[in-house]
Amino acid sequence: MYICNYVYLYMAINNELFKGTLQTIILNLLSENERMYGYEITQKVKSITQGELLLKDGALYPSLHKLEAEGLLETSTQIVDNRLRKYYSLSQDGEKEVVNKLQEARDFIQNLQLLLNLKPTI
Amino acid sequence: MYICNYVYLYMAINNELFKGTLQTIILNLLSENERMYGYEITQKVKSITQGELLLKDGALYPSLHKLEAEGLLETSTQIVDNRLRKYYSLSQDGEKEVVNKLQEARDFIQNLQLLLNLKPTI
């Protein structure tokens, strides 16, 4: 446990920049996977970013609960190997919303690149 | 004043995503302009993003003060047209830090694009 926490502290990059992007990330992952459970999402994010972004429990679960409360996600529970899994999937509203969120993210990246000179202005 | 606020409310896109990027944006603007004052930064951000990102006073000034307190910015005041201007410029530490922040931003954008499928995974 101790070692584990240390490793995390040194691995985790500055997640500050990811603030506000979590809901979009979750919705997008669920748009390309019929259903996922929380822990699975954590691992997926970790593998996609090669360990650079580590989704914390304290951020993920409240975010999932909020998206469900907003009607964007639906859930179903299942017991696997004696452990509970809570599967999340996009609702109809969720499928609409992910399109909007992705467009917002594109605009955001575009503007950020302009502001930081990370792209030729054309 | 009223009309002005309304216009702002309807123009401003979801700035949620920009959380955490403000310091990097400020430092980068100052790395390509010898010195800038607060209001000038606001206008610059507005023009670069074609009005999509509107930097609020309540975010900008505290952020400038914090960067100064951290020793990344230096200031000099000047009176122009009977109005006070407080010019900010990068300190030596600031010039080093902007390099780090820009690299973090590049990594962030790269990872976000991977997570949102906004780029071929190659």
Added chain:
DNA sequence: ATATATACATAGAAATCTTATGTATATAAA
């Protein structure tokens, strides 16, 4: 005259994420 633009500043509220903590089972390693 009045509204708008310029120019700074700060306090309180809202939102998000981190840290810390809790419960519980399965499996690999010492």
Added chain:
DNA sequence: TTTATATACATAAGATTTCTATGTATATAT
């Protein structure tokens, strides 16, 4: 066989950032 690690969920308290609202003051355009 004890210990650590991985799996799987959850929440409360604190930190940080940004937004909203408010304040002061001058210049300029209508």
